Every structure is written in C-alpha cells, then in structure tokens.
Amino acid sequence: SYELTQPPSVSVSPGQTARITCSGDALPKHYAYWYQQKPGQAPVLVIYKDSERPSGIPERFSGSSSGTTVTLIISGVQAEDEADYYCQSADSSGTYVFGTGTKVTVL
C-alpha cells in the first residue's frame, strides 16, 4: 500500500527554522496537505495544495514541493508550535493516506 514517510522527530530552538519532509512516489501527481495536532485536540490544517495557507494560520508556516518530497517549513518557531505534524495526500486509486507523523519539539 502507498506510504508517506516523515521523520519521527524534529527538534528546534525558539526563533529558528524547522523543516519537516514528507516523501511519497505519487506526490508529483497529487497535492499535499499538512496538519498540526496538539495532545487531546483534533488536527488543524496549516497548509493545503502544497503551499497555500488557510486564513488564520500564521505566516511563519509555509510549504514547498519538489519531485517526490514536500516540505513544511516553520520559520521563527515559537513554543506554541510544539505539536505533531502530519502530511496527507491521495494515491491513484481514489484513496487517501496520512504520513507517519513528526513530533516537533521546541527546545
């Protein structure tokens, strides 16, 4: 079955930049989406269609895409950005998949 692979964890100091990658063979054909999830809460969409930011999401969140890898970039990380982050995309059979998830720790 189709998989999206993320690093299990990323650690970053406040004010620095965090980059979270997501790799999958079908990513050149389908948009990627990124979610932030804090403990006990529902996921929140932070990036859609590879690089679009929903209203209400801080400008420090951005997304990029290159070949089979998409990247979520958090510039000027703040303590409140500590959370789990998941990418999500489609495969070519009409189904959808989430990435393995990345825990972002703010040092």
Next chain:
Amino acid sequence: EVQLVESGGGLVQPGGSLRLSCAASGFTVSSNYMSWVRQAPGKGLEWVSVIYNGDSTFYADSVKGRFTISRDSSENTLYLQMNSLRPEDMGVYYCAVPFTGYNSGWYGADWGQGTLVTVSS
C-alpha cells in the same frame, strides 16, 4: 461557520457493530467530499473512508468489507456503519471536510471533535 459534531462511539465487544454519526452545519453534506479519519491511542492519523458528492465511496484496505460510509441529506449528517469490529479498530474517529465547494479531492479543512470507539471484551 462550519461545524461537525460526531457521536455514536462507545464500548463494543469484538465482532460487534457501531454506527457513528457526524452532524454538519454551515454547509451541505451532500455537496461536499467527506471522510472519516481515525487515530488509535498514541498512534498517528489513519484515513478510513471517503464519500464524494456523486455518492462514490472508497475505503482503506483495513476496513474494506466491514465499514460503510453514507449520508442523509435530510439530516445533513454523515454516517459510518462499522461491523465485525476488531481491537485494532479502537480509537478516536473524526469526520472532516475540505473548504466548502472544493471538489478536486479530499482533505480536512474542518474537523469534528472526534468520538471514541473502544473494542474490548
């Protein structure tokens, strides 16, 4: 404002059934792609099923043949009928929908608060 409220979770024995509901407001369920997503305790997000506005449905391999997604336009509600439940089906189940009117694939712009399903004897 879009609102999604799940209900119907609870404790069920292995092999049992449950029907989850997702009551929607602020948009029309029948006109939008909607999915169920679950999260086992301490684990990541897992996409479960999608229903398109033309009533096509797709399922994750892990639930195919056991779960059925449907919707009721008059109630503006999404459902997930879960049969032959297994311990590995345990977790929080969320419904989610893209930005209203987006019909080029599913993603979760708005989510419910989730409903907990426990499968145990």
